[in-house]
Amino acid sequence: MELKVTTLDGKAAGNVTVSDEVFGLEPRVDILQRMVRYQELKRQQGTHKTKGRSEVSATSKKMYRQKGTGGARHGNKAAPQFRGGGKAFGPVPHSHAIxxxxxxxxxxxxxxxxxxxxxxSVVVIDEARAADPKTKALLAKFEGLGLSKALIIGGAEIDENFGRAARNIPQIDVLPVQGINVYDILRCGTLVLTKAAIEALEERFA
Structure with a gap:
């Protein structure tokens, strides 16, 4: 399969050949759903916590005598049914990852x-570089390419000027090829790949 390559200025820069085993599969929704769920659960913090009856600050003294009061039998005020008491079966910190x-x-x-x-929804550019870290200039180039909500995947390292200019543009994300992931790919409107990113992906799945 061949994809057209363009520059950031919108000029043609030849073609690049990609593998059908990586870019030409028939998408399976079930696999994509499993991966997105895996990513979302893995990044869930799981730090929610409530205090149990052994952790609240309360006296351990029995409220009143066991018999003869006409009321129900109770122990100390840390029991869950009392205001200020511990939470029964409350959440505890744990990993949600699967x-x-x-x-x-x-x-x-x-x-x-x-x-x-x-x-x-894929645009291939020759390289993701900028002469100056100017957001306005880079935004004009993105508008020329029709990019409004895009994920840009560079090579092993992101050009410093390009990264600085792009980080202030809404709905534009820039990642090195090592950070490419299913969730961000599906979330973005347009996937922008550099030639270096394609080479790295081909080598990764070779």
Missing amino acids: DLPKKVRAMALKHALSAKIKDE
Whole structure:
């Protein structure tokens, strides 16, 4: 499969050949759903916490004698039914992460890339570089390419000027190729890949 390559100025820069095993698959929604769920659960903090009856600050003294009061039997005021008492079966810190085989995660990334190709939502540029860290100038180039909500994947390192100029533009995200992930690919409107990113992805899945 061949994809057209353009520059940031919108000029043609030839073609690049990509592998059908990475960019030409028929997208499977079930695999993409499993991967997105895996990512969302993994990044969930799980720091919610309430105090149990052994953790609240309360006296351990019995409220009143066991018999003869005409009332129910009670122990101390840390019991859950009293105001200020501990929470019964409250949340405790724990990880929400689930397991997903490495092969499935790799397959999900291939299907996400293929889904963007199928939707014609992929733009290939020769390089992601800027002479100056000027947001206004970079925004004009993005508008020329028709990019309003995009994820830009660079090479192993992001050009400093390009990264600084792009970080102030709403709905534009820039990641090195190591940070590419299914959730961000599916969330973005247009996926922008540099030639260096494509080479790295081809080598990764070779």
